[in-house]
Amino acid sequence: MSRLFAVVNVLGKMILVFGLTMLVPLGLALWGNDGARFVFEASILITMSSGLFMWLVTRRYKRELQTRDGFLLVVLVWSVLPVFAMLPLLFYLPELNLSMAYFEAVSGLTATGGTVLTGLDALPPSINLWRGEIVWLGGMGLIVLAVAILPLLGVGGRQMLKAEIPGPMKENKLTPRIAETAKGLWSVYAGLTLICILAYKWAGMDWFDAVMHAFTTLGLGGFSSHDASYGYWNSPRIELVAIIFMLIAGINFATHFLAWRAKSLISYRYDSEVGLYVMIVLGSCIGLAFYLWFVDIYTDPLTALRYAAFNIVSVATTTGYSNTDYSLWPIFIPLWMLFLSGFCTSSGSTGGGIKMMRARILYQQVYREMLTIMHPNAVIPAKLGGNVVAGRVVFAVLVFLFVYIASIVLMTLILTLSGLDVITSFSAAVACINNLGPGLGNIGPATTYASLTDLQIWVCSFAMLLGRLEFFTLLVIFTPAFWRK
Amino acid sequence: MKIIILGAGQVGSSVAESLVSEANDITMVDVDPNRLALLQDRLDLRTVAGNASHPSVLVNAGAEDADMILAVTEHDETNLVACKLAATLFNTPTKIARIRSAEYLKHPEIFSTQNFCVDFAICPEQILTEYIEKLIEFPEALQVLDFAAGRVRLVAVRALKGGSLVGQQLQELRKHVPNVDTRVAAIFRKDRPIIPEGDTIIEAEDEVFFIAAAEDIRIVMRELRKMDKPVKRVMIAGGGKIGKRLGETLEKDYQVRIIEHNYQASERLAAELNNVLVLHGDATDETLLESENIAEMDMFCALTNDDENNIMSALLAKRMGAHKVISLINRRAYVDLVQSSGIDIAISPAQVTIGSLLAYVRHGDVAAVHSLRRGAAEALELVAHGDAKSSNVVGRKIEEIKLPKGATIGAVVRGLPKTTGIFGENLFAEQGTASRASSNNAQVIIAHHDTVIETEDHVILFVINRKMIREVEKLFQVNVGFL
Numbered sequence: 001m002s003r004l005f006a007v008v009n010v011l012g013k014m015i016l017v018f019g020l021t022m023l024v025p026l027g028l029a030l031w032g033n034d035g036a037r038f039v040f041e042a043s044i045l046i047t048m049s050s051g052l053f054m055w056l057v058t059r060r061y062k063r064e065l066q067t068r069d070g071f072l073l074v075v076l077v078w079s080v081l082p083v084f085a086m087l088p089l090l091f092y093l094p095e096l097n098l099s100m101a102y103f104e105a106v107s108g109l110t111a112t113g114g115t116v117l118t119g120l121d122a123l124p125p126s127i128n129l130w131r132g133e134i135v136w137l138g139g140m141g142l143i144v145l146a147v148a149i150l151p152l153l154g155v156g157g158r159q160m161l162k163a164e165i166p167g168p169m170k171e172n173k174l175t176p177r178i179a180e181t182a183k184g185l186w187s188v189y190a191g192l193t194l195i196c197i198l199a200y201k202w203a204g205m206d207w208f209d210a211v212m213h214a215f216t217t218l219g220l221g222g223f224s225s226h227d228a229s230y231g232y233w234n235s236p237r238i239e240l241v242a243i244i245f246m247l248i249a250g251i252n253f254a255t256h257f258l259a260w261r262a263k264s265l266i267s268y269r270y271d272s273e274v275g276l277y278v279m280i281v282l283g284s285c286i287g288l289a290f291y292l293w294f295v296d297i298y299t300d301p302l303t304a305l306r307y308a309a310f311n312i313v314s315v316a317t318t319t320g321y322s323n324t325d326y327s328l329w330p331i332f333i334p335l336w337m338l339f340l341s342g343f344c345t346s347s348g349s350t351g352g353g354i355k356m357m358r359a360r361i362l363y364q365q366v367y368r369e370m371l372t373i374m375h376p377n378a379v380i381p382a383k384l385g386g387n388v389v390a391g392r393v394v395f396a397v398l399v400f401l402f403v404y405i406a407s408i409v410l411m412t413l414i415l416t417l418s419g420l421d422v423i424t425s426f427s428a429a430v431a432c433i434n435n436l437g438p439g440l441g442n443i444g445p446a447t448t449y450a451s452l453t454d455l456q457i458w459v460c461s462f463a464m465l466l467g468r469l470e471f472f473t474l475l476v477i478f479t480p481a482f483w484r485k
Numbered sequence: 486m487k488i489i490i491l492g493a494g495q496v497g498s499s500v501a502e503s504l505v506s507e508a509n510d511i512t513m514v515d516v517d518p519n520r521l522a523l524l525q526d527r528l529d530l531r532t533v534a535g536n537a538s539h540p541s542v543l544v545n546a547g548a549e550d551a552d553m554i555l556a557v558t559e560h561d562e563t564n565l566v567a568c569k570l571a572a573t574l575f576n577t578p579t580k581i582a583r584i585r586s587a588e589y590l591k592h593p594e595i596f597s598t599q600n601f602c603v604d605f606a607i608c609p610e611q612i613l614t615e616y617i618e619k620l621i622e623f624p625e626a627l628q629v630l631d632f633a634a635g636r637v638r639l640v641a642v643r644a645l646k647g648g649s650l651v652g653q654q655l656q657e658l659r660k661h662v663p664n665v666d667t668r669v670a671a672i673f674r675k676d677r678p679i680i681p682e683g684d685t686i687i688e689a690e691d692e693v694f695f696i697a698a699a700e701d702i703r704i705v706m707r708e709l710r711k712m713d714k715p716v717k718r719v720m721i722a723g724g725g726k727i728g729k730r731l732g733e734t735l736e737k738d739y740q741v742r743i744i745e746h747n748y749q750a751s752e753r754l755a756a757e758l759n760n761v762l763v764l765h766g767d768a769t770d771e772t773l774l775e776s777e778n779i780a781e782m783d784m785f786c787a788l789t790n791d792d793e794n795n796i797m798s799a800l801l802a803k804r805m806g807a808h809k810v811i812s813l814i815n816r817r818a819y820v821d822l823v824q825s826s827g828i829d830i831a832i833s834p835a836q837v838t839i840g841s842l843l844a845y846v847r848h849g850d851v852a853a854v855h856s857l858r859r860g861a862a863e864a865l866e867l868v869a870h871g872d873a874k875s876s877n878v879v880g881r882k883i884e885e886i887k888l889p890k891g892a893t894i895g896a897v898v899r900g901l902p903k904t905t906g907i908f909g910e911n912l913f914a915e916q917g918t919a920s921r922a923s924s925n926n927a928q929v930i931i932a933h934h935d936t937v938i939e940t941e942d943h944v945i946l947f948v949i950n951r952k953m954i955r956e957v958e959k960l961f962q963v964n965v966g967f968l
Contacts (some may be wrong), residue, residue: 377744377764377773379751388756 005061007073012054014146018081019047025126034124036092043087074163075477077142078465082106085134092127099454106461109138110468113222113320113437116450120227125208128225132215139219139350140189148182163473166347174254188256193218196245203238217245220350222320222437230323239310250317252348272385273346273356281316285309288333316340318352320437327444334440341434352435352467354404361389361397403471407433411463418456432463487551491537491567492558493520499835500842505529512546538566540574553579561586565601572602581605609838614730616837621784624713624809625706630855632866632945633898636929638699639864644691647711656683666931667697667705670895670947678949696895698929716783722768722798723789724754736760744768768798780806787812792819803827836860865946869938871963884934889956891949897930898943
């Protein structure tokens with residue numbers, strides 16, 4: 001049990017700090033006097049006292065964390081913090097039940113963006129800001145943030161970072177010290193968010209919406225403060241800003257960091273994911289825009305391009321904004337969009353799915369297999385951008401893909417068993433595991449997850465955590481071997 | 486000249502052999518006394534056993550009054566340090582080092598006098614690679630040699646039935662291709678040299694050496710034999726230094742396959758080469774060759790460091806239908822053995838690379854030296870200096886120059902900048918292209934009896950027998966009065 005206590009000790013400190021982040025919406029509530037002041041005061045009180053309690057009770061178990069503790073901590077952080085993050089929602093909306101509130105909080109922290117709330121425009125700004133803020137915090141990663149600002153994780157921080165940052169290869173350190181790396185990533189993230197806020201303001205949003213949407217754009221979350229999402233503004237200029245920043249957030253932040261440090265764009269050329277990612281997403285936009293125009297959904301090609309580009313970039317980067325109900329388009333298009341969301345974003349970005357790098361490695365593996373049939377003696381390494389990918393990594397990627405597909409199949413089956421139709425079940429599984437947000441059918445872009453039963457909601461919450469922590473970090477906790485002494 | 490050679494390996498001993506015969510004082514340094522003893526039995530030279538990068542060993546070898554140090558040990562690092570020591574401690578005038586690793590060659594500035602003091606860095610693997618690359622570019626040729634930074638080429642080609650000039654007099658050539666100027670420098674018929682005259686009749690199976698501007702080579706070759714189709718598929722046996730370099734240079738323009746028997750080495754090779762198919766296996770394994778479609782290969786190059794393997798795999802490849810096979814053969818006895826055995830071209834690495842070293846040892850201003858016909862003949866690029874008074878060459882028509890019989894002037898290159906041609910062209914790609922660009926306005930003049938040599942001309946000479954070289958060199962030396 002001492003392991004659990006040692007982890008809870010660190011968790012307590014993190015909850016304590018997490019409570020402090022609620023001061024931001026509290027400040028807005030006080031300033032705007034929007035009626036959510038007591039909600040946040042109560043939430044902060046509960047959060048911080050729980051954190052303090054956990055910390056003090058387990059104080060004598062405090063020790064340097066080991067690799068295994070790291071997995072446990074990451075899983076606990078990601079499953080317990082939503083409990084506190086949902087408090088303001090729970091207090092402000094008494095009709096919201098516990099599973100719905102937890103779903104909303106997980107959806108925010110994992111930057112998924114599927115919501116159970118309607119009447120968003122009527123919510124106090126501070127509540128909406130909080131929804132945006134948790135997306136932003138979770139987008140870059142809670143552990144990354146903790147490593148960057150709290151010196152509490154010590155040497156074990158690197159292991160935990162590995163357990164949280166998405167992507168197949170994480171050995172590539174940007175700076176000698178892990179804390180510096182984490183700080184660098186967060187600085188770039190925060191800097192880009194700031195630019196995004198200004199761009200939104202310039203494009204026509206008010207300050208509050210600009211901040212809230214910049215949070216959810218860079219985090220690739222997709223929460224909006226309007227029920228109509230981007231359809232509220234109906235402004236091509238705002239949509240263009242969103243497209244640009246969603247594309248940026250879908251790129252590995254380590255690459256942004258290198259570009260920023262070297263003050264040159266050369267690092268993008270050496271990134272093995274960027275080129276293909278941009279090509280596939282933009283190619284799909286043009287192709288599907290042509291299709292939309294061809295089947296006369298839109299009579300004007302430019303309008304077709306506008307709607308195609310915004311929704312496809314939004315879904316492919318696993319953000320989840322929409323400016324029209326794309327589930328009404330010919331079924332091929334939304335399915336293609338769901339497919340894109342599975343692999344387009346880069347490792348180390350704030351997006352979900354299997355990541356472009358894994359997709360490329362898988363493609364390479366297919367090519368290798370075929371070449372080996374023709375040349376049995378050939379030695380063909382899997383390569384990415386001129387570098388050899390170790391056989392172990394290729395194997396890990398294959399296993400990852402298996403678990404990914406198995407999870408989608410399993411989730412779909414559970415959801416159909418619970419009474420949902422196939423399209424809704426399947427799209428819910430894909431949208432949650434890819435951290436995308438809106439699906440099709442009952443949970444399409446024009447509706448919410450609110451129609452789902454409690455069981456279905458819990459399955460979806462679990463799927464989001466599974467996707468965000470890339471399966472193994474979460475699943476390893478459930479193996480008996482993990483708990484053996 | 487007093488020359489110290491560090492390292493008695495393949496290149497070291499071949500250079501020693503060739504320099505001893507040209508009346509130089511050679512001291513050989515190596516860590517292995519047995520190897521030195523063997524060498525001393527065979528050649529007239531002094532030997533010192535010891536680490537070539539130790540000052541005391543260099544002193545023992547007579548570094549204090551040596552004119553030249555040739556660092557060709559197997560370690561680049563030893564060679565670099567030896568050159569630095571020679572410069573610092575003994576002020577040796579000329580320091581030549583063999584540098585194999587591309588890591589060092591990528592940064593030529595480390596060879597400067599402030600750093601490692603290497604006057605000339607030579608990379609035998611690079612020279613060999615370029616040599617083979619040219620043979621792949623011109624699959625009909627036996628040898629293609631560059632002069633004047635690639636402006637002029639000397640090509641050896643076997644005359645075959647089907648060439649329009651075969652069976653006709655040499656002077657017909659001008660009528661066949663009136664726009665192309667070329668000069669046949671020598672003909673070898675059944676290994677015996679014939680000095681070509683206008684009425685010499687070319688027979689099938691003659692080995693013809695001709696000199697022409699680089700762009701005219703194909704046209705002249707077409708006169709001597711029917712042309713092969715251009716090479717597309719190349720198979721290389723052996724993924725060592727040479728195999729890898731060749732793969733790297735060829736991968737853009739050809740379909741290349743490399744067979745390597747060591748699994749780790751083939752993995753490394755596959756990691757570094759992007760468009761090459763690396764095969765793990767034995768190049769003498771006929772099932773492997775069969776399954777990799779050896780019969781469809783335009784060129785098979787056996788480049789391992791094992792002579793026997795090279796010969797066997799090349800013979801096997803030829804038997805199984807490879808269009809043309811090339812084999813690296815280090816041992817001289819084997820080269821003679823495999824002549825006319827089915828191997829199209831046998832390359833002796835020492836002979837190919839030795840020319841670059843010899844260019845420095847020679848008297849007078851020698852820009853390039855190439856060994857031909859296993860060292861029996863030689864082609865030189867000499868720079869003429871002085872004026873009509875001080876030189877025996879400048880200001881004279883070619884027919885007036887008293888060349889020994891068997892030496893022919895093939896071409897003259899005028900207007901090359903002074904620095905080019907001084908050997909550098911083979912070393913670093915950057916330098917090579919730079920010199921090529923700056924020599925664009927140079928003029929290639931194919932020699933005729935009335936061509937007049939001017940000062941600073943690069944004269945390309947063909948010498949049937951190496952013994953005449955001293956005489957030729959003397960001819961090009963400027964009389965003392967000039968200085």
